[in-house]
Amino acid sequence: MTNQEDTQLTPREKEVLSYMAEGLLIKEIADIMKLAETTVITHRKNAMIKTNTKNSTELVAYCIRKRII
Numbered sequence: 001m002t003n004q005e006d007t008q009l010t011p012r013e014k015e016v017l018s019y020m021a022e023g024l025l026i027k028e029i030a031d032i033m034k035l036a037e038t039t040v041i042t043h044r045k046n047a048m049i050k051t052n053t054k055n056s057t058e059l060v061a062y063c064i065r066k067r068i069i
Contacts, residue, residue: 008050009068016043017069021060 009017012033019029026044030037044056053059063069 009047009063010043013043013047013050014063014069016040017047017060017063020044020056021064021069 015033016029019032024032026037026040029035030040033040044059047063048054048056048059051059051062053062060069
Protein backbone atom coordinates (compact mmCIF):
# COMPACT_ATOMS: atom_id res chain seq x y z
CA MET A 1 0.00 0.00 0.00
CA THR A 2 1.64 3.19 -1.15
CA ASN A 3 0.54 6.65 -0.26
CA GLN A 4 1.55 10.14 -1.35
CA GLU A 5 4.00 10.53 1.54
CA ASP A 6 5.64 7.22 0.67
CA THR A 7 6.16 8.12 -2.98
CA GLN A 8 7.64 11.54 -2.32
CA LEU A 9 10.56 10.21 -0.23
CA THR A 10 13.54 8.85 -2.12
CA PRO A 11 14.84 5.34 -1.44
CA ARG A 12 17.94 6.86 0.23
CA GLU A 13 15.81 9.06 2.49
CA LYS A 14 13.80 5.99 3.49
CA GLU A 15 16.99 4.05 4.16
CA VAL A 16 18.33 6.86 6.39
CA LEU A 17 14.97 6.96 8.22
CA SER A 18 15.05 3.21 8.79
CA TYR A 19 18.45 3.47 10.44
CA MET A 20 17.28 6.47 12.48
CA ALA A 21 14.30 4.43 13.68
CA GLU A 22 16.76 1.79 14.91
CA GLY A 23 18.42 4.48 17.02
CA LEU A 24 21.64 4.84 15.07
CA LEU A 25 23.60 8.09 15.14
CA ILE A 26 24.35 10.13 12.01
CA LYS A 27 27.98 8.97 12.07
CA GLU A 28 26.92 5.32 12.32
CA ILE A 29 24.44 5.71 9.46
CA ALA A 30 27.09 7.43 7.33
CA ASP A 31 29.54 4.59 7.99
CA ILE A 32 26.99 1.89 7.12
CA MET A 33 25.79 3.65 3.97
CA LYS A 34 29.33 4.72 3.00
CA LEU A 35 28.28 8.38 2.81
CA ALA A 36 29.56 11.61 4.29
CA GLU A 37 27.81 12.65 7.50
CA THR A 38 26.68 15.83 5.75
CA THR A 39 24.95 13.73 3.08
CA VAL A 40 23.03 11.81 5.74
CA ILE A 41 22.05 15.10 7.38
CA THR A 42 20.87 16.40 4.00
CA HIS A 43 18.71 13.29 3.44
CA ARG A 44 17.22 13.75 6.91
CA LYS A 45 16.61 17.47 6.31
CA ASN A 46 14.95 16.82 2.94
CA ALA A 47 12.70 14.16 4.49
CA MET A 48 11.73 16.60 7.25
CA ILE A 49 10.79 19.22 4.65
CA LYS A 50 8.76 16.74 2.59
CA THR A 51 6.88 15.46 5.64
CA ASN A 52 6.53 18.86 7.30
CA THR A 53 8.10 17.65 10.54
CA LYS A 54 10.19 19.74 12.93
CA ASN A 55 12.76 17.31 14.36
CA SER A 56 14.14 13.81 13.97
CA THR A 57 11.87 12.26 16.59
CA GLU A 58 8.76 13.70 14.96
CA LEU A 59 10.05 12.59 11.54
CA VAL A 60 10.59 8.98 12.59
CA ALA A 61 7.23 8.85 14.41
CA TYR A 62 5.47 10.28 11.36
CA CYS A 63 7.09 7.77 9.00
CA ILE A 64 6.23 4.84 11.25
CA ARG A 65 2.64 6.08 11.65
CA LYS A 66 2.25 6.46 7.88
CA ARG A 67 3.98 3.09 7.28
CA ILE A 68 6.67 4.72 5.18
CA ILE A 69 9.29 2.75 7.09
